[in-house]
Amino acid sequence: MDEHLLTATGIEVTYGKRPGLFGGKPATPVLHGVDIRIGRGQTVGIVGESGSGKTTLGRALLRLVDVSAGSIAFDGKNITHIPEAEIRPLRRRMQMIFQDPMASLNPRHTIRRILTGPLLLHELASDTASALERVKTVLDRVSLPAACLDRYPHELSGGQRQRIGIARAVLMQPDFVLADEIVSGLDVSTQAQALKLLKGLSRELGLAMAFISHDLSVIRAICDYVYVLRLGRIVEEGPCEQVFGNPAAAYTRALLDAIPLPEYDPGWLERKSEA
């Protein structure tokens, strides 16, 4: 048996193959044969610049986009082409935290409804009262007061909304969570809060996580293992210690050299990477 929770092999995704009278729109390949493995309880970073295909890769792992080649296995089961009806039971076990929490929370629902609803839907709670009990426990864990329950998403701050998004994912008792650029819009302090929370939760709950980001520093703070993606191909992968300490690919080195650190370094601006 595969000891990995999620295994993706040779993933190819192509967008926009549209037939038409005048030849249609040409297909744009976004991922060219990507291999990824995520172990149980492991936090894996997927890093890349815009256009690298990192978001598409994440969506492919959750079967939110169809792959044109390759296969995806979740917990030993090949899910590459299984019909939607068979995926649905797996959806609870594969959760997603979104980049923009405002867009991913129903503005007309209270936090109470947003959080208890899925518990009842997935029959993780037998009635409203027990659902509410669980929600309160998790709210407390993400450091939000119970008073939030009667609020609407727009009444919360960006950092608080992001924690609601985290709480909603965690409530489903998933095995795997996909987090796509979830801290990129946040202030440094709020970001540190979210990262610390996620790291703690993944340890406590044995969660496997794919953490997608353009920011290598954020990846370093939270991930065990990292994949560096460029133009739809993986150019480097390895334990963070190795990739950040001693990058093998010129591209990874160029990315690292381009990150300004908050320390006095007079030569940095004119120093050029060979990549």
Next chain:
Amino acid sequence: MTENLLTVANLSAVSDREDGVPVLRDVDLTLRPGEVRGLVGESGAGKSTIAKAILGILPRTVRITGGRIDFKGRDLLVMKPRDLRNIMGSEIALIPQDPQTALNPARRIGFQLADGLRLKRGMSAKIAEARALQLLADVQIRDPDRIMKSYPHQLSGGMRQRVLIAAAFAVDPQLVVADEPTTALDVTVQKEILRLIRRMQEAHGTGVLFVTHDLGIVAQICDSVTLLYAGKVIEEGPVRDVLETPQHNYTKALIAAGPRYDRPDAGLEPVPEAVFRELRQEIGID
């Protein structure tokens, strides 16, 4: 002693939308000719408000309640609109945050660059065009001829930002306000743009006020820094001093809160609640 290019003194402002909540509290700030000063803080700290106040483009909901903004010894806040018009876009220029919306989508790049030169420098169309071409070459655009004929949507974000840097320096201003000019860009492009701004600034001897939330950017491009919280200056000084021997607990905590690719344990400690309490007490809020 060199005279300051810009002196902001006791600048205070309130937000009329939020029942007169102060958005700037007695802000002092100076910029010498040729100096690059970082204006940093988390969202809501007031860094953009200061930039907008200098440029005279504050939203109507923000009202200045006191203080002055001296540019070359004259207070911009009491200047006649006609005098302001002569200064803005001529002696003071802006590099905006979003290169997408700052350019006119319906006009070619060459026209937009030359337009400013005709308007602000009284050049003839032909001379302005030649100058625009030179400017694009100055910002290291390889085929300026093609870019001149392009529309904004045909360019990448980094290329558009280069065009806007060219536009800002085109009029040879003494002060450039850069409002988070690299937030929308990939890191490798960001580094090129930072380098370009610094080179242009050095070549023209321009004073730059660089608004950012990133202490890393401050460290690498600025000479001095002003750190704000809730509209109040918390710490100020040469970049090296502030980063290596920060005086305020908030500055220390903020530096520690940022993740770093070279340290696995960084970026996981938010600014402690006690530090925020101390800050609020000091400023006198709550």
